[in-house]
Amino acid sequence: xxxxxxLDDYMRELxxxxxxxxxxxxxxxxxxxxxxxxxxxxxxxxxxxxxxEQKINIIAQTLREENHE
Numbered sequence: 001x002x003x004x005x006x007l008d009d010y011m012r013e014l015x016x017x018x019x020x021x022x023x024x025x026x027x028x029x030x031x032x033x034x035x036x037x038x039x040x041x042x043x044x045x046x047x048x049x050x051x052x053e054q055k056i057n058i059i060a061q062t063l064r065e066e067n068h069e
Contacts, residue, residue, distance in 0.1 A: 007048045013041035 001009075017038030020026045026034070 003048050003052070007045060010041040010044045010048070014038050014045065017041065 017034040020034040021031050021038070
């Protein structure tokens with residue numbers, strides 16, 4: 001599975017968790033479970049985004065170095 005697909009999946013999980021938490025009809029235990037799942041999805045999103053940012057920084061640095069040669 002590509003990183004984009006994983007990110008999309010985690011974003012869907014995060015949105016679903018937020019929807020459950022925001023719903024006043026959601027039982028407390030279910031809301032807590034949704035919060036935990038959402039927190040994991042959020043952490044996974046951040047990891048994917050951080051890795052992408054690192055790759056972009058490496059590419060940008062490489063291009064800067066090539067332009068200075």
